[in-house]
Amino acid sequence: MKIMNMKKYFLFICLFTIVLSSCRKIVDDTVFDASKQAVVDDQAIHDYFLLRGLPLPAKDPSGLYYEVTNPGTGAHPTINSNISVGYSVYSLDDVELQSFPSFYSALKDRIEAWQIGVPKIGKGDP
Structure with a gap:
């Protein structure tokens, strides 16, 4: 009975090893x-x-x-501000990738580009 259990464990370990090694990413030499x-x-x-x-x-x-085409007349947001913006994202070949007419979020939760760029715009910029 022990040999049967050992065979099961051995097969399980072999299968587990094969599965893990098949998930290994092939990495080229470029950095x-x-x-x-x-x-x-x-x-x-x-x-x-x-x-x-x-x-x-x-x-x-x-x-x-x-x-900044219209700097607005209000205060500029900080990293700790909640912001409401409308935006569209385009690729360099002018394909619209994403668009939101109104989006509300904490600026600190957005990507770094927003954290840098949004504070350059004053409140009220259309």
Whole structure:
């Protein structure tokens, strides 16, 4: 009986090992270089505006490009503010990826680009 139980455990361990090893990701030898990717992204952004004859927007030291077309008249939000915004997201080939006419959230819960960019806009900016 012990041998039968050992065989079951052995088969279970073998099966478990096979399953885990089949989940292993194949990793190539390339290493992601954020600074090289930033240069590629920066060029893509420049090309986008150049090809459309648009002026290049301001660039924050973080790398975020932004343009405030109407600065609003109210206070600027802080990281601890709750915000209500409407927005649309487009790819560089002008495909709309996401759109919300009204979105309410704590700014601290949003992505870093929002945390940097939204405080540049005063309350009341359409």
